[in-house]
Amino acid sequence: MKTERDDAGRGTRRASLNDEAERRAPQAMAWPGVGIIGAGAVGTALGVAISRAGWPVVAVASRDADRRERFCALVPGVRAFIEPAAVLDHAGLVILAVPDHAIAGIATQIKLRSGQALVHTSGALGAEVLGPAVAAEGTFAGLGAFHPLVSFTSDVERSVESLEGATFALDGDERLTELLADLVVAIGGTPLRLPRGSKAAYHAAAVLASGGLVALLDAIVTLGATAGLDERGSLAVYGRLMEQTLANARASGVAASLTGPVTRGDVGTIAAHIAVLESNAPGVVELYRALSRRQLRIVEERGSLAPNQVAAVRDVLAKGA
Numbered sequence: 670m671k672t673e674r675d676d677a678g679r680g681t682r683r684a685s686l687n688d689e690a691e692r693r694a695p696q697a698m699a700w701p702g703v704g705i706i707g708a709g710a711v712g713t714a715l716g717v718a719i720s721r722a723g724w725p726v727v728a729v730a731s732r733d734a735d736r737r738e739r740f741c742a743l744v745p746g747v748r749a750f751i752e753p754a755a756v757l758d759h760a761g762l763v764i765l766a767v768p769d770h771a772i773a774g775i776a777t778q779i780k781l782r783s784g785q786a787l788v789h790t791s792g793a794l795g796a797e798v799l800g801p802a803v804a805a806e807g808t809f810a811g812l813g814a815f816h817p818l819v820s821f822t823s824d825v826e827r828s829v830e831s832l833e834g835a836t837f838a839l840d841g842d843e844r845l846t847e848l849l850a851d852l853v854v855a856i857g858g859t860p861l862r863l864p865r866g867s868k869a870a871y872h873a874a875a876v877l878a879s880g881g882l883v884a885l886l887d888a889i890v891t892l893g894a895t896a897g898l899d900e901r902g903s904l905a906v907y908g909r910l911m912e913q914t915l916a917n918a919r920a921s922g923v924a925a926s927l928t929g930p931v932t933r934g935d936v937g938t939i940a941a942h943i944a945v946l947e948s949n950a951p952g953v954v955e956l957y958r959a960l961s962r963r964q965l966r967i968v969e970e971r972g973s974l975a976p977n978q979v980a981a982v983r984d985v986l987a988k989g990a
């Protein structure tokens with residue numbers, strides 16, 4: 670049975686997980702219902718979104734009484750436990766939403782029964798980290814990973830809203846990823862199946878897109894302060910430029926959106942920048958050099974500067990003013 674969308678565009682689902690299990694993989698799910706281990710930011714938001722999409726969320730585990738209580742208030746019909754292993758007594762699909770460093774340890778504490786599936790929500794780890802949870806060789810148990818590219822906060826409703834349109838990277842067993850793709854669509858997200866072995870690169874790019882952008886903003890705000898702008902002022906002035914650049918990259922491609930002194934081979938301006946950074950914001954010099962070297966790579970690939978101009982820019986970036 671198919672996932673449908675309601676008037677608000679949110680995924681809804683008429684089929685139970687059991688119907689899906691029967692259609693896709695008769696042995697894939699021992700019990701209907703989703704269980705969640707970890708009632709933190711991700712576990713709670715996913716629990717709420719999955720339940721609202723019509724998939725039964727039957728069990729949750731959290732060691733914290735307040736978090737268990739909050740989860741039960743938000744997800745009707747769920748049973749709450751302290752021990753992760755208890756979730757496996759009730760759920761067919763178990764989502765491990767605990768910090769990355771705790772995933773392998775919990776996988777050794779729980780044992781999947783034939784037909785159960787276990788997935789984690791880490792962006793950095795592959796599905797294989799869950800291997801110890803497979804009880805015995807030959808026992809069918811689906812292992813996977815299900816990573817929402819969303820920055821979750823302690824505000825549950827905001828986090829649930831942010832799942833709408835979010836990309837979920839899926840990896841793991843084939844039949845399980847098909848089921849996970851249905852689940853992602855049901856909660857309003859977009860599934861993305863990653864080629865085997867590519868997860869670390871995918872996640873590193875995500876870290877640059879979010880944390881890297883924040884680090885860049887921090888450097889921009891530092892420099893803006895020397896120009897008399899407070900943080901709000903810098904975000905207004907440079908934020909607009911950043912948005913225009915992103916729009917240009919979307920419209921014309923990344924390489925075509927590059928402008929500035931590196932593209933012109935303007936070594937005098939680059940030297941002046943490095944000099945002013947060294948005296949006013951020394952902590953930003955290395956970042957400026959590294960990003961300028963990356964720009965020079967783009968310029969070289971575009972072939973828009975003569976080799977001697979490229980060499981001059983490389984030289985000034987190495988030596989500075």
Ligand SMILES: NC(=O)c1ccc[n+]([C@@H]2O[C@H](COP(=O)([O-])OP(=O)(O)OC[C@H]3O[C@@H](n4cnc5c(N)ncnc54)[C@H](OP(=O)(O)O)[C@@H]3O)[C@@H](O)[C@H]2O)c1
Pocket residue numbers: 706707708709710711712730731732733736753766767768769771774775790791792816817818819820821822
């Ligand atoms: N935060 C994000 O923006 C984000 C985005 C995408 C993916 N993720 C991934 O989602 C996963 C969970 O992240 P989160 O932000 O939800 O973490 P979190 O808010 O810190 O919540 C983690 C949950 O796991 C429980 N837990 C922690 N250590 C445990 C252990 N040793 N044994 C059993 N339970 C343990 C916590 O404690 P209690 O048992 O006390 O409740 C809590 O309920 C991570 O793999 C993370 O990489 C996070």
